[in-house]
Amino acid sequence: MVALSNVSTVEELVAQKYIADESVTVQEVVTALIAKIGENMSVRRFERFAIENGIVQSYVHGNGKIGVLVELACEKQDPALAVIGKDIAMQVAAANPLFLNKDAVDNDALEKEKEIYRVQALNEGKPENIVEKMVMGRVNKYYKEVCLVEQVWVKNGDYTITKYLQEESKKIGADITVTRFARFERGEGIEKKEDNFAEEVQKMQGK
Structure with missing residues (x-):
């Protein structure tokens, strides 16, 4: 609809x-x-996705528990795009990336992560002259965790999503790019009321 x-x-x-x-x-x-x-x-x-050159692929996991939409841009229409799109959608469902790529990472969130890593390194007693290198190493690890195209492909641990797309692009003779995605999980964002246990006991005792 x-x-x-x-x-x-x-x-x-x-x-x-x-x-x-x-x-x-x-x-x-x-x-x-x-x-x-x-x-x-x-x-x-x-969410509603629409694209002229490419496809929009959907994937539903766990009897409707998680739903994903992925938009792939490609100048060539090829049946393989549907398979590739589903692979990427399954990745989104399983790995729950927060961003599409490094450029999409929220700067405030990134600076917060850097500060956490910096404090951790200093608390570990590392010399200040190598702390920054350690911070950048951990930032790169952070990218691999939260950016879709930087993630390790769940179906083949030897590939990142970027490498997978590069290989598939060669096969069909046209570049394939993930332009956006959306991931919905049942109950996500709904605040659940948690009763205080002590108050609950008091209510049961009529206090």
Whole structure:
């Protein structure tokens, strides 16, 4: 529905006519499901990708627990793109990268990481003249953990995602680039109320 209606907000989406039954809205369908299964649910967020030269590939993991969209740019249309897109989407689902590449890393977050590494190195008693080298080494490790194209490919530990894309680009004779991705995990971002245990005991005792 999101692909066809081109809505931009959740409010607009739930007000749309349901694609399988235009006599009801999306919100009315959700409300009916809540009544049927007895569990609360809501449409919380969505992403819409569109690309002229390339593909958008989706992947759903764990019976809907994690959903991923990946956008691949490529000047040549090739059936292999769907397989490559799924591989990248599975990587996103499994490794949970925070950024696409080094350039996308939030500068404030990076400086915070650097300061943590710097303090750690000094606390380890390392000479100040080599602390900066250690910091940069740990920053590079940080990039490999949080940047999609820097990550080790989960299906082949000898490849990074960048190397995998380079190899596949050679096979089809055109450059393949990941331009963006989105990863949704069920319950992510929902704050759960945690009752204080002592207060709970007091309530049970009628205090």
